Amino acid sequence: MFSVFEPEASSSGEPYVLTPEAPSFAFDPTDPWTETFQRGLEAANLSGKRIYEVGIGTGTNAAFLLQLCDAALVSGSDLDPRLIELAERNVRSLAPDKIDQFHPIKGAVSLIDTDAARAQIAQTDVVIGCLPQVGDPGDKRLSAFREAQAVELADGADEQADDHIAHYYPWEAFDSYPFNSVGLGLNEALLQRLREHAPKAEVIMNFGCRVGTGIIFELFEANGFRPEKLHSQIVRQDAGTDISFFVMLEKALTGTGLEKDFVCKFFKDAEGKQPISACEAQKLIDEDPETPLFHEVAVIRGIPAAS
Amino acid sequence: MKRSNANTIDCNGLSPAPTVLRIKQALTGRARDAHPLDILLDPACDTSSLARSLGKLADRVRLVARPA
Numbered sequence: 001m002f003s004v005f006e007p008e009a010s011s012s013g014e015p016y017v018l019t020p021e022a023p024s025f026a027f028d029p030t031d032p033w034t035e036t037f038q039r040g041l042e043a044a045n046l047s048g049k050r051i052y053e054v055g056i057g058t059g060t061n062a063a064f065l066l067q068l069c070d071a072a073l074v075s076g077s078d079l080d081p082r083l084i085e086l087a088e089r090n091v092r093s094l095a096p097d098k099i100d101q102f103h104p105i106k107g108a109v110s111l112i113d114t115d116a117a118r119a120q121i122a123q124t125d126v127v128i129g130c131l132p133q134v135g136d137p138g139d140k141r142l143s144a145f146r147e148a149q150a151v152e153l154a155d156g157a158d159e160q161a162d163d164h165i166a167h168y169y170p171w172e173a174f175d176s177y178p179f180n181s182v183g184l185g186l187n188e189a190l191l192q193r194l195r196e197h198a199p200k201a202e203v204i205m206n207f208g209c210r211v212g213t214g215i216i217f218e219l220f221e222a223n224g225f226r227p228e229k230l231h232s233q234i235v236r237q238d239a240g241t242d243i244s245f246f247v248m249l250e251k252a253l254t255g256t257g258l259e260k261d262f263v264c265k266f267f268k269d270a271e272g273k274q275p276i277s278a279c280e281a282q283k284l285i286d287e288d289p290e291t292p293l294f295h296e297v298a299v300i301r302g303i304p305a306a307s
Numbered sequence: 308m309k310r311s312n313a314n315t316i317d318c319n320g321l322s323p324a325p326t327v328l329r330i331k332q333a334l335t336g337r338a339r340d341a342h343p344l345d346i347l348l349d350p351a352c353d354t355s356s357l358a359r360s361l362g363k364l365a366d367r368v369r370l371v372a373r374p375a
Contacts, residue, residue, distance in 0.1 A: 145335045178321050181329035215325065222320025222349075252331050253324060256360040262324035 020058045020090040032235040033297055037130055037206040038064050040231035040299020044126070044204055048072050052121055054111060054129035054190060055079070056104070059087025061128065063094035066101055073101050075120045077109035111190050112197065121198045129190060130206035133183045134245045135171030142171045146244060149251040154242045154285075167241055179219045182211045182249060182262075191223040191302070202303050204230065209296040210246055210264050210278070216300060225302030232298035234272040243285070243293075246278035267294040315345040319373060323352055327360050334367055343369045350375035 038061065047070040053061055056076035065071040074091075078084050084104045091102045105117050112121050121127065135142040137153055146153065174185030177192070187205065194201055203225065207216050213229065220227035237243065246264040253259050264278035272294065276284075284291040316333050318326045330346055337344070346368050348354065354372050358365040 141332070141336065145332050148331075148335050175332075176317075178318050178329060179325070181321065181325045181332055215322075218320060218322065249328055252328055255362070256324075256327050258324040258327055258360055261322070262328075 020060045020063070020094060021086060031238075032233070033130065033206060033208070034060060036231065036233050036235065036297045037061065037128075037299055039233070040206065040301075041065065041069060041128065041204065043230045043299075044069075044301060046071050046126060049125040050075075050123060051126045051128060052076055052112075052124040054127060055131055056087045057083055059083075059090040060094075062087060062102060063091045063098075066091070066098035067095040071101070073103060075103040075105060075124070077105035077107075077112070077114075077117050079108055079110050081106070081108045111186075112193050118197050121194070121201070124198055124201050126202045126204060127190075127194055127198065128204045128206075129187075131186045131190065132167055132169040133187065133208055133211075134168050134241065135183060136168040137242050137244070139171040141175070142245075145252070146248045149248040151244050151248040151251055153244050167238075178222070179215075182215055183245060184211070184216070184219050188219060188223060191220070191225065195224050195304075199306070200304060202301060204299060204301045206297065206299050209298050210243075210266065211249070212263075212265050213296070213298055213300075215262075216298075220300065220302045221305075224305050226305050228301050228303070230299045230301050232296050234267060234270055234294050235297050236270070237266065237281075237293040237295055239289075243278055243282060247282045250278050265295060267296075270294055272296065314342060315347065317347045318352070319347065319349050321349055321352070323357055323360065326352055326357060330361065330364065330368060334364060337367075339367065341367075343367055345369050345371055347371050347373050349373060 046065060049071055050073040051065055051071050053076035056062060056078045062074045062076055065074050084106055088104050092099050105120055109117050112118055169186040171180065174180045174189055177185040177188040179185060179188045194203055209216065217227045250264060253262055266276050266278060266281040268274040268276055281293050316329060318329055321329060326348065333344055344367065348370055350373050354370045357370060
């Protein structure tokens with residue numbers, strides 16, 4: 001299966017058309033999250049930089065970085081070993097003149113947890129990634145917490161689509177990280193690894209801001225990075241992604257006096273002018289499953305605070 | 308290492324609301340008569356205020372203020 005990704009012309013005025021091979025097990029490169037991320041990467045001035053993408057997917061970002069951001073070198077890895085092979089084919093097809101500047105790390109790599117990945121990261125200027133921020137609906141401990149809040153899983157949410165690991169992460173496995181409490185454990189794990197293995201590298205990450213940008217900024221600061229927002233836009237909530245995760249977070253604060261301190265941020269409109277909580281969003285979905293909902297996606301750069 | 312052992316939960320960097328979420332998540336499925344969980348709080352978190360937010364659950368944890 002092939003997809004066509006034809007966003008507007010880049011800010012430099014140069015039109016770009018990427019036509020990556022995109023099988024069902026890969027995150028859809030035509031998803032607006034990808035467009036948002038690439039706008040943020042474009043704003044980051046990555047010319048001449050050595051870049052590593054954690055979770056390289058189809059390789060569409062790698063090709064974009066080489067072809068349109070003038071990156072000096074792009075490397076990357078993925079948990080799904082099929083994707084690194086796919087990314088290599090796509091970069092060869094989409095940026096044929098730059099293939100020598102693409103250094104994929106083969107095999108299944110969780111975050112940067114192989115010797116080859118860590119060796120490459122140590123020679124990297126900027127690490128980028130768009131990692132899942134919702135716990136796997138099938139996670140046992142998360143399910144127990146959901147039941148404790150009397151929140152039901154959406155119909156079909158426990159069925160695994162081909163690209164399941166692009167949307168959800170094994171929540172309990174990352175529970176040693178404090179920000180796992182709001183779905184940011186996997187992202188925090190990456191930040192901590194970078195502090196250890198690439199202390200001078202900047203990081204640029206793409207976030208769905210359903211828990212609010214404030215707490216995402218706190219994640220960066222707690223892990224030694226100064227955050228700045230490079231770009232953001234309002235996108236439609238993926239109809240296939242269960243939002244009960246966010247509902248249970250809000251409900252768990254009932255009666256604590258902290259209800260107003262943590263309210264998830266969805267919108268009723270594509271302009272992002274009518275904010276609603278996760279509980280309110282869930283109510284609308286319960287009334288009509290086709291109700292369009294929206295949320296912010298933001299590209300956030302973290303600069304090592306020590307630099 | 309954030310959870311230094313099975314009886315300690317690190318909440319460094321978390322403001323009060325996500326701290327309460329983390330504590331409630333940690334207590335889910337845990338025996339009510341188990342030894343109280345040690346909770347290492349962010350220096351900015353107020354222990355008494357957090358205990359009030361936890362209500363009866365506060366009896367099942369030991370809130371430890373991390374030095375600033």
